[in-house]
Amino acid sequence: MTALVTGGTRGIGFAIVEELAGFGARVYTCSRNDKELNERIKEWEAKGFSVSGSVCDLSSQDDRKKLLGSVTSAFDGKLNILVGSQKGEAPIEGCRWKAKEELDS
Numbered sequence: 499m500t501a502l503v504t505g506g507t508r509g510i511g512f513a514i515v516e517e518l519a520g521f522g523a524r525v526y527t528c529s530r531n532d533k534e535l536n537e538r539i540k541e542w543e544a545k546g547f548s549v550s551g552s553v554c555d556l557s558s559q560d561d562r563k564k565l566l567g568s569v570t571s572a573f574d575g576k577l578n579i580l581v582g583s584q585k586g587e588a589p590i591e592g593c594r595w596k597a598k599e600e601l602d603s
Contacts, residue, residue, distance in 0.1 A: 499521075499522070499524070499578045499579060500523065500524050500525075500573040500577050501518045501524070501525045501577070501578060501580070502525075502579070502580050502581070503518065503525060503526075503581040504528055504554075504556060504581070504584040505527075505529065505556075506525070506527030506529065506549075506583060507527065507529040507531065507534045507535055508529075508534075509583070510583055511527070511583030514581050514583060515527055515549060516542075516547075518579065519545075519548060519549050523578075523579065524548040524550075524572075524573065525548065526549075526550050526551055526552075526569050526572050526573070527550075528551055528554035528556070528565055529551065529554070530554070532553045535551050535552075535553060538551075539551055552565065552568050556584050
């Protein structure tokens with residue numbers, strides 16, 4: 499299983515990352531805080547979890563597009579679980595996942 503958990507370095511997002519990774523999922527997360535993200539990824543690596551991530555401000559369309567590209571690359575275009583756990587609202591207008599068939603054509 500693969501999962502994207504936005505806002506995964508704190509609060510409920512952090513707990514969701516821990517649970518999914520504990521069940522063996524490969525998890526990708528994002529945070530606006532680079533230092534915090536890197537600290538959490540080190541903690542998860544020490545626990546043997548497969549978690550990666552990147553810095554992303556979900557209020558920025560450019561950042562959202564970069565995130566989608568990073569996740570697509572990390573999981574070879576196969577995402578099973580999406581959890582939006584970021585603080586506040588982040589519009590996803592203009593961004594959408596592409597079906598494998600679209601990517602192959």
